[in-house]
Amino acid sequence: MPPNLPSVSDSTIRRLSLYLRVLEELNEASEPTVSSRRLAELAGTSAAQVRKDLSRFGSFGKRGLGYAVDPLERHLREILGLQRRWPVVLVGAGRIGSALFEYPYFRERGFEIVAVVDRDPAKVGRRWNGVKIEPVESLSKVVRELGTELGILAIPADDAQATAEALVNAGIRGILNFAPVQLHLRPEIVVNEVNLTLELEALSFALHGSSRATSPERD
Amino acid sequence: MPPNLPSVSDSTIRRLSLYLRVLEELNEASEPTVSSRRLAELAGTSAAQVRKDLSRFGSFGKRGLGYAVDPLERHLREILGLQRRWPVVLVGAGRIGSALFEYPYFRERGFEIVAVVDRDPAKVGRRWNGVKIEPVESLSKVVRELGTELGILAIPADDAQATAEALVNAGIRGILNFAPVQLHLRPEIVVNEVNLTLELEALSFALHGSSRATSPERD
DNA sequence: TTTATCTTGTGAAGCTTTTCACAAACAGGC
DNA sequence: GCCTGTTTGTGAAAAGCTTCACAAGATAAA
Numbered sequence: 046m047p048p049n050l051p052s053v054s055d056s057t058i059r060r061l062s063l064y065l066r067v068l069e070e071l072n073e074a075s076e077p078t079v080s081s082r083r084l085a086e087l088a089g090t091s092a093a094q095v096r097k098d099l100s101r102f103g104s105f106g107k108r109g110l111g112y113a114v115d116p117l118e119r120h121l122r123e124i125l126g127l128q129r130r131w132p133v134v135l136v137g138a139g140r141i142g143s144a145l146f147e148y149p150y151f152r153e154r155g156f157e158i159v160a161v162v163d164r165d166p167a168k169v170g171r172r173w174n175g176v177k178i179e180p181v182e183s184l185s186k187v188v189r190e191l192g193t194e195l196g197i198l199a200i201p202a203d204d205a206q207a208t209a210e211a212l213v214n215a216g217i218r219g220i221l222n223f224a225p226v227q228l229h230l231r232p233e234i235v236v237n238e239v240n241l242t243l244e245l246e247a248l249s250f251a252l253h254g255s256s257r258a259t260s261p262e263r264d
Numbered sequence: 265m266p267p268n269l270p271s272v273s274d275s276t277i278r279r280l281s282l283y284l285r286v287l288e289e290l291n292e293a294s295e296p297t298v299s300s301r302r303l304a305e306l307a308g309t310s311a312a313q314v315r316k317d318l319s320r321f322g323s324f325g326k327r328g329l330g331y332a333v334d335p336l337e338r339h340l341r342e343i344l345g346l347q348r349r350w351p352v353v354l355v356g357a358g359r360i361g362s363a364l365f366e367y368p369y370f371r372e373r374g375f376e377i378v379a380v381v382d383r384d385p386a387k388v389g390r391r392w393n394g395v396k397i398e399p400v401e402s403l404s405k406v407v408r409e410l411g412t413e414l415g416i417l418a419i420p421a422d423d424a425q426a427t428a429e430a431l432v433n434a435g436i437r438g439i440l441n442f443a444p445v446q447l448h449l450r451p452e453i454v455v456n457e458v459n460l461t462l463e464l465e466a467l468s469f470a471l472h473g474s475s476r477a478t479s480p481e482r483d
Numbered sequence: 484t485t486t487a488t489c490t491t492g493t494g495a496a497g498c499t500t501t502t503c504a505c506a507a508a509c510a511g512g513c
Numbered sequence: 514g515c516c517t518g519t520t521t522g523t524g525a526a527a528a529g530c531t532t533c534a535c536a537a538g539a540t541a542a543a
C-alpha cells in the first residue's frame with residue numbers, strides 16, 4: 046500500500062476496473078499468474094500502461110514472472126473500495142430503473158440496491174423482489190435509515206436537478222446519473238453521468254464524419 | 265466547414281454532444297445567442313475549451329456577440345452526423361434491451377431501433393410496439409434488409425463476442441456494447457463500451473480511496 | 484555458479500489536451 | 514466617426530497522459 050494517497054487520473058481508475066474484470070476471468074480459469082502484456086491484451090490497452098497504472102499503487106508484480114492473479118485481484122478490490130458492501134438507493138422505477146434493479150453484475154461487486162423511490166403514486170407501494178417502492182418524499186428518511194452514500198438517478202430530465210439536490214441533502218455523496226442533463230452540485234459530491242444518446246452520437250460521428258480507428262495496442 | 269477533416273479527439277466529440285443538448289434547451293427557451301462562457305457553464309466545462317472545440321470545425325461565432333444558438337445547433341448536428349436518420353438493430357430483448365427500446369431520447373436524435381433480435385425462442389415472435397422480435401439467426405438478413413449500420417448489444421457477457429462478430433459479418437459498422445466484456449473486433453469497427461459496473465466503481469473509488477473533487481470551470 | 488531468458492518498475496521522452504492571454508472584430512451609444 | 518465594453522479565435526505555454534527503453538530482479542537450466 047502506498048504511504049500517502051497519490052492523485053490518480055480518472056482514466057487510470059477506469060482501467061483498473063477493466064483489469065479487475067479480466068483478473069476475475071483469469072481467476073475463474075485458474076490461471077495463477079499474468080504478465081502485463083497479457084493483461085493489456087485482454088483489457089484492450091498496452092503493457093506499459095498496465096504497469097504504470099498498477100505502479101501508482103504499489104509493486105504487485107515479480108520481475109521475470111508477472112503478477113499473481115488472485116492477490117492482484119484483491120489489491121484492486123481494495124484500491125477501488127470494493128472490499129465493503131455499498132448500499133445504493135435507486136431513484137426512478139421506470140424502464141431504466143427496473144433494468145438496473147435487476148442488473149446482476151452490481152451485486153457481484155458489492156453494490157446492492159436497498160431502496161427504490163419514485164414520484165409516481167401508482168408505483169409507490171409496489172414491491173420489487175422484497176424492496177418496497179417509496180415516495181420521493183421519503184428519500185431523506187430512507188437514505189438516513191439505510192445509510193446509503195450512493196444514489197442512482199434514473200428519472201426524466203426535467204426532474205433530475207431537483208431530485209439530485211434532494212439526494213445530496215439527504216446525505217448522498219456519489220450519484221450515478223442516467224438523466225440527460227448536466228447536474229450542478231457542490232464539488233465534493235461525486236457525479237458520474239451516463240449519457241446513452243451521447244454514446245450513439247459518438248458512433249454516428251465516427252461513421253459519418255471521419256474514419257478514426259480505435260486501435261492502440263503494442264509495447 | 266474545414267477544407268480537410270481534422271483529426272478530432274474523442275473528448276471533443278463527447279463535449280460537442282453535450283453542447284448540442286444545451287443548445288436545444290436554449291433554443292427551446294428562445295435564447296437567440298450564447299457566449300462561450302455561458303455555454304461552458306451549462307455544459308460543465310471552460311469557455312476556452314468551448315471555443316477550442318468549436319474552432320476545430322469552423323468559425324461559428326461573432327466576436328463581441330457570441331454564437332447564434334439555432335445555426336450553431338444545426339452545425340453541431342451536421343458535424344456529429346445527425347442530419348440523417350440512423351436505423352439501429354437491437355440485440356437482446358431482456359431488461360436492458362427493453363429499456364433502451366423504450367428510451368425516448370434516441371428517436372429525438374434520429375436513432376431508431378428498427379429491429380430487435382434475441383436468442384431466446386420464447387421471446388422470438390413477440391411484438392414490441394410494431395417491431396417483431398427475430399431470432400439471432402436472422403441477424404444477417406435483418407441487417408441487410410433494413411440497411412442498419414449501428415447495433416446495440418444488450419446481452420449477457422458469455423454471448424457477446426460471438427454475437428458481435430455476427431453483427432460485423434452482417435455488415436454493422438458501429439456497436440454500442442452493454443455487455444460487460446471487452447470486444448475484440450477489426451479496428452475499422454467502431455465500438456463504444458457502456459460499463460455500468462465501472463461507473464459505480466469509479467464512484468466507489470472516489471468516496472473510498474481519495475477525495476478528489478470533480479471541479480474544473482473558469483476562464 | 485554462471486548463463487540465458489523473461490518481465491517488472493520507472494525515469495525520461497514524446498505526444499495530446501487544456502488553459503492562458505491577447506489581438507482582432509463587432510455593437511451600441513454619443 | 515469614434516470611443517467603450519464584449520467576446521471570439523488562436524498561437525503559445527502549461528499540464529497531463531502514454532509510450533519508450535532499460536536497469537534490476539527473478540527463474541531455470543547447465
